[in-house]
Amino acid sequence: MLRLIRTEQQYENTLARIYELMQIDLQPDSEESDELEILSMLVKKYEDEHYPVPEPSPIEAIKHRMEQLNISDAELSEILGARSRKSEILSGKRKLSLSMIRALKERLNISADILIQLY
Incomplete structure (x- = not known):
């Protein structure tokens, strides 16, 4: 039963x-x-x-997806709009903008729910 x-x-x-x-x-x-x-x-x-699994931070999700899809730093810079933004985003010095979140959701298929989290 x-x-x-x-x-x-x-x-x-x-x-x-x-x-x-x-x-x-x-x-x-x-x-x-x-x-x-x-x-x-x-x-x-x-x-x-x-045994809940916590959602990854936006930065962890971006790095993981880049690795999965074999996305280069240059390609991520193109998605985010500028090379300096990429390094600032990945280092946590700059927050994602709404247009960046939309681009990452569309191009890397990362859930917007993950990307909008505080970090």
């Missing part, structure tokens, strides 16, 4: 069951594949409540 995960022991047991299910060659729309999907949702809910 599927239930909400309320304790660490239930969490551990659910993870063990998920592992068991992942070792099977599951067929789509089978009881086991439905069980795996539901258990995964329950684990995500528990983890979101008990």
Whole structure:
């Protein structure tokens, strides 16, 4: 019987069951594949409540995305509007403007919610 995960022991047991299910060659729309999907949702809910992951700072997000997309410093300068702005932004000496946030959201696909945070 599927239930909400309320304790660490239930969490551990659910993870063990998920592992068991992942070792099977599951067929789509089978009881086991439905069980795996539901258990995964329950684990995500528990983890979101008990192990929240903080959002990265805007600077961390920009650096991470640059690395992921293999964006050069020159390309970031182009996105931000000037070379000096790039170094000032990444060093924390200058805050992002609304036009910079829009450009970063569009070009690097970084959530505006992350970019508008205080840092």
